[in-house]
Amino acid sequence: MATYLDVHPANPQPRAIAQVVRIMREDGVVAYPTDSGFALGCRLGNADGLVRMRQIRGLDDKHHFTLLCKDFAQLGQLVQMPNAVFRSVKSLTPGCYTFILTATAEVPRRLLHPKKRTVGVRIPDHKVALAMLAEMGEPIVTTTLLMPGETEPMTEGWEIKELLDHQVDAVIDSGDVGREPTTVVDFSSGAPEIVRRGAGDTSPLE
Incomplete structure (x- = not known):
């Protein structure tokens, strides 16, 4: 049965955040x-x-996860960014964007695209997620909670608790989430290629 934590969206309770991170450090999924x-x-x-x-989302082993980062310094340790790409990515973070970039040696091989050696990275603009990252002290491997056959991510914590009670170890509910997946931008060739249009504004990239 999953632990259910009701966390304040603007001022996440440190004790609750520490509990979530403890669960992740013990190899839990949240x-x-x-x-x-x-x-x-x-x-x-x-x-x-x-x-x-992958099992929860009904994905095959070719699905690529994203590394959620607390800040630009942490993100920069995971991916290679030429100056022009650096400026573009910097201008769009934090926010609803996932950037696909060439990975550094810091990224485990199992998270890389097998041919391109790329990985998706992002910095969220959400206080609870950022508090988790700060407490964790390292990136979180993440994927949008998009259930098989659905086109929009889940947005209600209590529904997730009911649906995934025996598949995840914790559900953190702050009552305050976005309604669209991230915009995915592939910068691995140097020029931006919009792979998926989502919540992030694409006009600065076009």
Whole structure:
């Protein structure tokens, strides 16, 4: 049965955030709020967590997860960014964007695109997600909580608790989430390629 935590959207309670992070450090999978709907997350080294998240979403092993980062300094340790790309990504963070970039050696091989050696990274604009990242001290491996056959991510914590009570270890509900998945931008070739249009405004990239 999943632990259910009601967290304040503007001032997340430190004790609740510490409890969530403890669950992740013990190889738990959590459902948590972001600026682009709810997401599933686990710690960077949790290989079993990746399998569980794929099972929940009905994904095959070719699905690429995103690394959620607390700030630009952390993001910069994970991916390579030429100056022009650096400026573009910097101008759009934090926000509802996922950037696909060439990974550094800091990223575990199982998270990379097998041919391109790329990984998706993002910095959320959501206080609860950022508090989790600050407490965690490392990126969170994440994927939008988009159930099989659905086109929009889940947005109600109590519904997630009912649906996934025996598939996740915790549900964090702040009552305050976005309603659209992120906009995905591939910068791996240097020029921006919009892979998916979502909550993030694409006009600065076009």
